[in-house]
Amino acid sequence: MRPVALFFLALLLAGCAAAPLRGTGDLGLVVERAAGSILLVETSGRSTVARVEGLGDLSHASAVYSRDGRYAYVFGRDGGLTKVDMLLARIERRVVQAGNSIGGAISQDGRLIAVANYQPGGVRLFDAATLEPLASIPTGSKVVGIADAPGNRFVFSLFEAGEIWVVDPSDPRAPATVKLRSIGKQPYDGFITPDGRHYVAGLFGEDGLALVDLWNLEAGARRILSGYGRGEEPLPVYKMPHLRGWAVAGRYAFLPAIGRHEVLVVDTATWTEAGRVAVHGQPVFAVAQPGGRRVWVNFAFPRNDVVQVIDVPGRKVVQELRPGRAVLHMEFTPRGEQAWVSSRDADSVTVYDTASFAPLARLAAARPSGIFLASRAFATGF
Amino acid sequence: MPCRKLAWWLLAAPLACAAADNAPAPERRAELVDLVRQDCGSCHGMTLQGGLGPSLGPAALAGKDAGQMRYVILHGRRGTPMPPWRDFVSEAEARWIVDLLRKGFPR
DSSP states (O other), X not given: OOHHHHHHHHHHHHHHHSOOOOOSTTEEEEEETTTTEEEEEETTTTEEEEEEOOOOOOTTOXXXXXXXXXXXXXEOTTSEEEEXXXXXXXXXXXXXXXXXXXXXXXXXXXXXXXEEXXXXXEEXXXXXXXXOEEEEEEOSSOEEEXXXXXXXXXXXXXXXXXXXXXXXXXXXXXXXXXXXXXXXXXXXXXXXXXXXXXXXEEESSSSXXXXXXXXXXXXXXXXXXXXXXXXXXXXXXXXXXXXXXXXXXXXXXXXXXXXXXXXXXXXXXXXXXXXXXXXXXXXXXXXXXXXXXXXXXXXXXXXXXXXXXXXXXXXXXXXXXXXXXXXXXXXXOTTSSEEEEEETTTTEEEEEETTTOOEEEEEEOSXXXXXXXXXXXXXXXX | OOHHHXXXXXXXXXXXXXXXXXXXXXXXXXXXXXXXXXXXXXXXXXXXXXXXXXOOSHHHHTTOOHHHHHHXXXXXXXXXXXXXXXXXXXXXXXXXXXXXXXXXXXX
16 A cells, blocks of 8 residues: 555544544533433534433432533432543443432532432542542431532531531541531522632521521521511422522622512622512522623423523513423523523523523423533532 | 122222222323422422432332322422422322322333
8 A cells, every 4th residue: 555545544543533632611411301311512513412321310410520621420319420521422430329319519629529418318428530439427317508618628508407517528538527506497408609608508497598607617607688588478389499609690699589489689798688589480590690790590380481581780680581391400601601591391402692682502402401511610619 | 680799889880980080181191290200300309219308109108198198289298398289280180199109100
């Protein structure tokens, strides 16, 4: 064979062996909750890259990312913890670590994964590289609202016990725990502010929220917005709201009012109520667009076919979108130009232009729920 | 027909009718299965193995009173997040759901 032909043959073979190099900054995953699979998506061309199967029961699944953005850690309801290679679109490792799990977090240094479990109630720590189990922290209570905190710590709430625990895994095989008691009745979720200073737990069993200043842990938790329901009987709650650091838009946090058709506006300088916005139904997610100009809200059953957009300065609804029934999740691209919205019953994910609200793309997905973009790798509380 | 057999039929007939009344129409059945799996599933898990709410699997429900379960579906449970579903599910439908939960709920 002539040298030129050999050269082209070598080129061809090299092309077959390796996909073109790419980063993960515009990648993400969409949970297909009923199928136990995830779609890998990319936000530059707004398309589906691959489907990864075999992740178990993904109802109420969530994900965090390795600090290099290469791997996703997916937490399944069945206690499965799956490490997915975003570039090779395959499962790297998988362990089933408990009977019933709710979510997890990755440590500030990226070396530990903490999984929050309902059954048996507790938190388990894993080596992020190998998924080797390192420690088990039994709580005797369902664990909700787990978040990573500065100082390489983890913070979470206990539903039945009404406590907030702060774990320091400096020795990952023997983590130290600070327990804050009597923080309020039935915390259902919690979040850490984007600066990593405050942890807030929403309370189901009483009107109000619990606030912890992580710069002053000795002060314990204090109640904020007590009695925001003004003594009115809350409506039945058909889906628990979710809290994350995305609630913060500039100085204000926008939080779902439990059992009410309202979003509460909280001044994070004073942690007092700064107002409330009347909305279409009971909010599940209230997510601030990066930059904090607007907040997008979805709703609980049976009013879950609508997304409303709140203008932050005006504190009123300025747009209503109907991407299909059972809108389960919304995720912004890191600079906020696109919003990805999943509709379970429409079997689709709609990508909106956040400036014009025009749909830019619609991706087919089997009963999609959570959307997790790889840019979460770089934010505290995600 | 011997008398005893006839008496048995007379007794069984209304029961059979009640069971037939109890079962929702096929399209409604599909809706209810979806409602239980997806919406009840947001707390009880899509596989109904439990989450924030308890497991609704046959083993977990063994020994629980059917009437009480029906009541909880329709009217909720105070002091817990379990809401009343009476605006979305009729009494007969609740009966049908409880029945299926105890046997093992369809996909």
